[in-house]
Amino acid sequence: xxxxPGASDPPTLRQVAELAGVSIKTASRAxxxxxxxAPATAExxxxxxxxxxxxxxxxxxxxxxGSVSTLVGLITGDLANPFYSRLARGVExxxxxxxxxxxxxxxxxxxxxxxxxxxxxxxxxxxxxLIVSAADDHSALSDDLARGVPLxxxxxxxxxxxxxxxxxxxxxGAAAAVRHLIAAGHRRIGIVSxxxxxxxxxxxxxxxxxxxxxAGIGDWQRWCRQDAHDxxxxxxxxxDLLDADPAPTALLCLNNRITxxxxxxxxxxxxxxxxxxxxxxxxxxxFELSExxxxxxxxxxxxxxxxxxxxxxxxxxxxxxxxxxxVVIPTRLIRRGSGERAPAP
Amino acid sequence: xxxxPGASDPPTLRQVAELAGVSIKTASRAxxxxxxxAPATAExxxxxxxxxxxxxxxxxxxxxxGSVSTLVGLITGDLANPFYSRLARGVExxxxxxxxxxxxxxxxxxxxxxxxxxxxxxxxxxxxxLIVSAADDHSALSDDLARGVPLxxxxxxxxxxxxxxxxxxxxxGAAAAVRHLIAAGHRRIGIVSxxxxxxxxxxxxxxxxxxxxxAGIGDWQRWCRQDAHDxxxxxxxxxDLLDADPAPTALLCLNNRITxxxxxxxxxxxxxxxxxxxxxxxxxxxFELSExxxxxxxxxxxxxxxxxxxxxxxxxxxxxxxxxxxVVIPTRLIRRGSGERAPAP
DNA sequence: CCCGGATGAGTCAACGTTGTCACTCAGTTG
DNA sequence: CAACTGAGTGACAACGTTGACTCATCCGGG
Numbered sequence: 001x002x003x004x005p006g007a008s009d010p011p012t013l014r015q016v017a018e019l020a021g022v023s024i025k026t027a028s029r030a031x032x033x034x035x036x037x038a039p040a041t042a043e044x045x046x047x048x049x050x051x052x053x054x055x056x057x058x059x060x061x062x063x064x065x066g067s068v069s070t071l072v073g074l075i076t077g078d079l080a081n082p083f084y085s086r087l088a089r090g091v092e093x094x095x096x097x098x099x100x101x102x103x104x105x106x107x108x109x110x111x112x113x114x115x116x117x118x119x120x121x122x123x124x125x126x127x128x129x130l131i132v133s134a135a136d137d138h139s140a141l142s143d144d145l146a147r148g149v150p151l152x153x154x155x156x157x158x159x160x161x162x163x164x165x166x167x168x169x170x171x172x173g174a175a176a177a178v179r180h181l182i183a184a185g186h187r188r189i190g191i192v193s194x195x196x197x198x199x200x201x202x203x204x205x206x207x208x209x210x211x212x213x214x215a216g217i218g219d220w221q222r223w224c225r226q227d228a229h230d231x232x233x234x235x236x237x238x239x240d241l242l243d244a245d246p247a248p249t250a251l252l253c254l255n256n257r258i259t260x261x262x263x264x265x266x267x268x269x270x271x272x273x274x275x276x277x278x279x280x281x282x283x284x285x286x287f288e289l290s291e292x293x294x295x296x297x298x299x300x301x302x303x304x305x306x307x308x309x310x311x312x313x314x315x316x317x318x319x320x321x322x323x324x325x326x327v328v329i330p331t332r333l334i335r336r337g338s339g340e341r342a343p344a345p
Numbered sequence: 346x347x348x349x350p351g352a353s354d355p356p357t358l359r360q361v362a363e364l365a366g367v368s369i370k371t372a373s374r375a376x377x378x379x380x381x382x383a384p385a386t387a388e389x390x391x392x393x394x395x396x397x398x399x400x401x402x403x404x405x406x407x408x409x410x411g412s413v414s415t416l417v418g419l420i421t422g423d424l425a426n427p428f429y430s431r432l433a434r435g436v437e438x439x440x441x442x443x444x445x446x447x448x449x450x451x452x453x454x455x456x457x458x459x460x461x462x463x464x465x466x467x468x469x470x471x472x473x474x475l476i477v478s479a480a481d482d483h484s485a486l487s488d489d490l491a492r493g494v495p496l497x498x499x500x501x502x503x504x505x506x507x508x509x510x511x512x513x514x515x516x517x518g519a520a521a522a523v524r525h526l527i528a529a530g531h532r533r534i535g536i537v538s539x540x541x542x543x544x545x546x547x548x549x550x551x552x553x554x555x556x557x558x559x560a561g562i563g564d565w566q567r568w569c570r571q572d573a574h575d576x577x578x579x580x581x582x583x584x585d586l587l588d589a590d591p592a593p594t595a596l597l598c599l600n601n602r603i604t605x606x607x608x609x610x611x612x613x614x615x616x617x618x619x620x621x622x623x624x625x626x627x628x629x630x631x632f633e634l635s636e637x638x639x640x641x642x643x644x645x646x647x648x649x650x651x652x653x654x655x656x657x658x659x660x661x662x663x664x665x666x667x668x669x670x671x672v673v674i675p676t677r678l679i680r681r682g683s684g685e686r687a688p689a690p
Numbered sequence: 691c692c693c694g695g696a697t698g699a700g701t702c703a704a705c706g707t708t709g710t711c712a713c714t715c716a717g718t719t720g
Numbered sequence: 721c722a723a724c725t726g727a728g729t730g731a732c733a734a735c736g737t738t739g740a741c742t743c744a745t746c747c748g749g750g
Contacts, residue, residue: 008492009411010470012706023730028708036728053488058468059412060706063404063735066354071448079437080648082633085430092424092451101465103416103448106437120446123403124416125355143398147353263637288427289634292608303425357736368700373738381698405736408705 011052019048031056062125072100072313073121075131076154077109083256083285083302084132087154090306091130098314100127109195109229111135122149128313130154136197138163150316152309156199157326164312166305166327170200170284173298173331174207174254177282180296180333181250182215185342186280189217190241190248191224192234192258201226204254204284223248234261235268242269242279249343250280259283259295282339296339300331356397364393376401407470417445417658418466420476422454428601428630428647429477432499435651436475443659445472454540454574456480467494473658475499481542483508495661497654501544502671509657511650511672515545515629518643518676519552519599522627525641525678526595527560530687531625534562535586535593536569537579537603546571549599549629568593579606580613587614587624594688595625604628604640627684641684645676 017027022041030037030045031054037045048054062069072095076084092102103121107114111134118141121129128150138153139160145151151158153165181189191208193201205224212220223244225237234257241248242265253259262281270278283290286299308327316322333339362372367386375382375390376399382390393399407414417440421429437447448466452459456479463486466474473495483498484505490496496503498510526534536553538546550569557565568589570582579602586593587610598604607626615623628635631644653672661667678684 010492013708014706024706025708025731026729029729032708036726038728041728053492055464055468057408057412057470057706059404059408059414059470060735061708063402063408063705063737064707064709066735067402067404069404078434080427080430080434082425082427082430085425085427085433088430088449089423089425089451092449101448101450101469103446104433104437105446106434119400123400124446125402125404147355147398260634260637263634267637287634288632289605289608289638292605292612292638293634358738359736369736370701370738371699374699377738381696383698386698402736405705406738408707408735409737409739411705 010057011054012057013054015052016045016049016054019052020045067125069125069127070100071103071121071124071126072310073103073105073117073124073126073129073131075105075107075114075117075121075129075133077107077132077134079104079106081257082287086302087132087306087309090303090308091310092306093303094307094310094314107134109134115140127317128152130309130313132156133158134198135159148320150313150320152312152316154305154309159199162324164309164316164325166309166312166329168200168300168305168329169331170203171207171210173284173300173333174204174252175211176207176331176333177252177284177298177339178208178211179215180339181252181280181282182211182217184250184280184340186248186250187217187343188223188246188248188250189220190238190251190279191220191254192228192237192241192251192262193224193226193254194258195229196226201254208252228258228261231257231261231264234258235265236261238262238265239269248279250339250341251282253281253283256283256285256287259285259287259297263293263295278338278341280339280341280343282333286334290334291336294337296336297334298331299334300329305329355402356399357402358399360397361390361394361399364397365390412470414470414472415445416448416466416469416471417655418448418450418462418469418471418474418476420450420452420459420462420466420474420478422452422477422479424449424451426602427632431647432477432651432654435648435653436655437651438648439652439655439659452479454479460485472662473497475654475658477501478503479543480504493665495658495665497657497661499650499654504544507669509654509661509670511654511657511674513545513645513650513674514676515548516552516555518629518645518678519549519597520556521552521676521678522597522629522643522684523553523556524560525684526597526625526627527556527562529595529625529685531593531595532562532688533568533591533593533595534565535583535596535624536565536599537573537582537586537596537607538569538571538599539603540574541571546599553597573603573606576602576606576609579603580610581606583607583610584614593624595684595686596627598626598628601628601630601632604630604632604642608638608640623683623686625684625686625688627678631679635679636681639682641681642679643676644679645674650674 013024017024027045030042105117114134130152132154133156137160138158151163157165228234228237253262266278283297286297358369362369372390375387450462459479475497477499478501482505483503496508502510573579573582598607628642631642
């Protein structure tokens, strides 16, 4: 036995009851305001509880009530990415009024780590699981889904599984951006995307392809660079594109990190990321200070995505049998200058 | 009784044991790799567990083992603020190898909401509680602290309580910024700060006062604006300052939101936030794209703060009796141009 | 050949709470 | 005045897991 001075066990209901001179059950009733307790007794119990700093043991309480916790799990790729943190805020704000709490975990985009997290959260009997998945197959979760654990896929659709999801209208947003650039006179448009295995990136590329095809541009893939997963890789990819001959006159960056990398690359070349002579630029995902930088983006409300996902989860808790739903978050082209530049003559 | 088709209870150890034809305890031993189980038996148990999708019930397990969860609580003001989300990432990265999980909650800077969150997390028997507190008194937590719950205060020090903390070297950072501006020739320096009740803001103002005094500048408070809690308020405050007569020739913004507001205000006035003729500017807190914008800042490593806090918590779990520690995160003046501009003639 | 230790397995209680049932005692009703 | 009602209270079991025991068997050494 290890002696840990200063570390004593928290008070239990039994101690409160003894102090108040009642049975455990009466103490429980008094604290939970169940009724059928004489006002004087209830007051004695409350005083006793306060005096020893009693707090119900949620672990015991949950076990007794059938192992249903008040926790909801959220798995993302990286807590510090503004997109994910806005998602998280939306989720949290929607859960809070329902008395639920958020447990977060980062997969760092690693399917193995993600599976381990899912497992840990389900062991903890979370009430629902919201997940921005890095995995390319989710059939392993079908048992849990069948068992009634609300499962909501965010940003990337479930594969091999029928579950609720909240997705961005990726293809439409990317297509609109391409059309916007083409309308400004561009024909050579550099496309930079993140990991090609991510469905969201694929969808954006599909949108690009559709818009290019509609405009009769066949060789766009010459100026397409994929798998730029961090800012540094994006910068390299953009520099590579701009060194091509002929170089693209416009850039479309398929997520916020890539846009940041592109801005850095452009600044390195022109001395200014936003100079009037610079290459036209549209970024997918809005970002802080994008307005200040005059960057045209394909925006959407990330916090609202989180809220929508949380709502889907809450609704499924109420009715496990309802039809599977897919919420599509619309995108909006926000013109700020960088996407409206005509190609250099 | 409510019928909820499709929602069945998750499998228990007892079911695994029955299926494998062993006792519950043997099943437990096999799954937990405790030893003293014949290889063939262990394999039968594992197969049974897999076939029915068994997952230990962490709630029951934790109760049995003394109500110690593997959760660590983190309370911040706003999940989506990049400062907090970096903190969270640091915490999470340090906790993960220790097998602990992060539960997050936002107080929205409201002491009442914060108290409710603390209560909920302690009811859940979190292993430790990390908190960026909006409250101005923490003596209510002394019971829990005495009971051995590791409590770590982040960014803002504990009041009325002796507990571990991780603080930024606010006064030194702010003083360095002021000295830097003075060295560039400025005498009228506008200061904009967030809620004055926050200790971190007070400390930064103390640093400002010290540096001003050392330079013999006595009337600096003329150009000091407080309680600018969001970007819009900061923009207003900065505009107000720049309309003063005489106007300040430099600005020091005491957090990241204020800097964003100031940049917006400057852009509104000059057409460009970074134009060479603009007012000099230094921001406290580094931010994404600050390099791109050429903004001089007082920076520090927020992720490292989170890691340090998590480490303090882990160490206190090992030794509840160790002396209270305060980790001070150093700041660094990062010169990017905006803080090096001389006053307009 | 018997004893001691290692191995494999099972029984039982307990963690702290809450749902169910049962009991007591006033007060009311017929 | 017996039967009934309901407020107030308590005893007990159970949630699912695991630690502390116990028990049987087998094997090697003295």
